Structures are given as structure tokens and as C-alpha cells.
Amino acid sequence: MLSASDPLPLRPERILVAGVTGSGKTTLARRIGEMWGLRHVEIDALFHGPNWTPRPEFLDDVRAFAAEDRWITEWQYTSKGTDEIMTPRAQLAIWLDYPWPVVRGRLLRRTLSRSIRRTEMYNGNVEKPLRQLLKTRDPAGNILAWQTKTRFFWGQQMPVKRERFPHLTIVRLRHPRETERWLRAQAEASGVSIAPPKRRSRDR
Secondary structure, eight states: OBOTTSOOSSOOSEEEEEESTTSOHHHHHHHHHHHHTOEEEOHHHHHBOGGGOBOTTHHHHHHHHHTSSSEEEEOOOGGGTGGGTTTTTOSEEEEEOOOHHHHHHHHHHHHHHHHHHTOBOSTTOBOOOHHHHHHOOOTTTOHHHHHHHTTTHHHHHHHHHHHHOTTOEEEEEOSHHHHHHHHHHHHHHHTOOOOOOOSSOOOO
């Protein structure tokens, strides 16, 4: 497993971004896609249909983009079958293994902003009103409870993924500062520029 300081063994063309909810997967995927000219596929938008209902075409859509040569997406929905489709095709995985206060604070700010502004995300879906979030502790209906439930998922699963997918280069980034340093290094090595990070993230 590589750190922020290690050079990549190749210029990847198919990338997964892993991390707990609120870590910044989608924002990072978008920035890397812009830097290297990769198509960013927001996998949440493929999974969620109107009213947060799962789309029956989800896995077919995953198969379609995974068959392409150049893409980047969030490493999610592994329990739904995505690991059998996109992970064997991926060349690089970036693991955002940030401290709990960082990801918790990010998700709290994002959830409050979306709930108050009623921000539309994809397929007409918006974050639930705060009163609904406060009314239930069920992870299926409360994004904060979901983050708590899945807090240790990647720490437990990454050794399994490394054994199952030995072809996959994995970079572990332990803090947003490391991520920015890693991005700058990749941009310099590629001879391109990168956009600065945004204050608000749309990641799930």
C-alpha cells in the first residue's frame, strides 16, 4: 500500500476512490478526473432513482462504464455487486482514511447546508429535512447514523480487498493535507494544473 509520498507505478486510467461517507470521495474523484482527463461517473447517481429508490438498471450501468477505457468513480455499493464488475478493471484505488473528527465535521456541515437549502443532488433527490433526520436513528434513513455504522468499514475491508485484487495499486491518504500534497505531486509529474479544493462537497 502506497502513501502520499510514494510515486505511482503507472499513469492510471481507471480509478476507484474509497472512504467513509463524508470523506470527500466525489469531490476528489471530480478533481482527479479533470486533472487526468478521465470521465467521472458519480455512482450514487446511478444507484438512486427518484425518491431515493434503487434503480433496477444500476448494475447494467456499472457494467457499461466499467467496460470503458478511462474513468474514475467512488468505490461503493460493493454489497450490491460492484466489486465483481468494476474493481477487476480498476488500476488504482485511493483510500481516504481521514480522522473521525474530520469526516464527522464535514458530514455535519454538508448535511446542515443541504437540508436548509434543499439542495437538489441527482435524479430530483434532496437531503431530508432536519426534523426527519433527528426523528430516526435508523442508518437507512439518517445519513449521520449511516456514517457511524460504517465508520470502520474500510479499515476492516481493505486487507480483504488487497488479497482479492492483488493487481490494484492502493494509495492511503490519512488527512486532507496529505491529499492536497498528493494531488500537487501528481499534477507536477503530469505537467498539468489542479483546481483548488472547494469548501463544500457533494460527496456521500
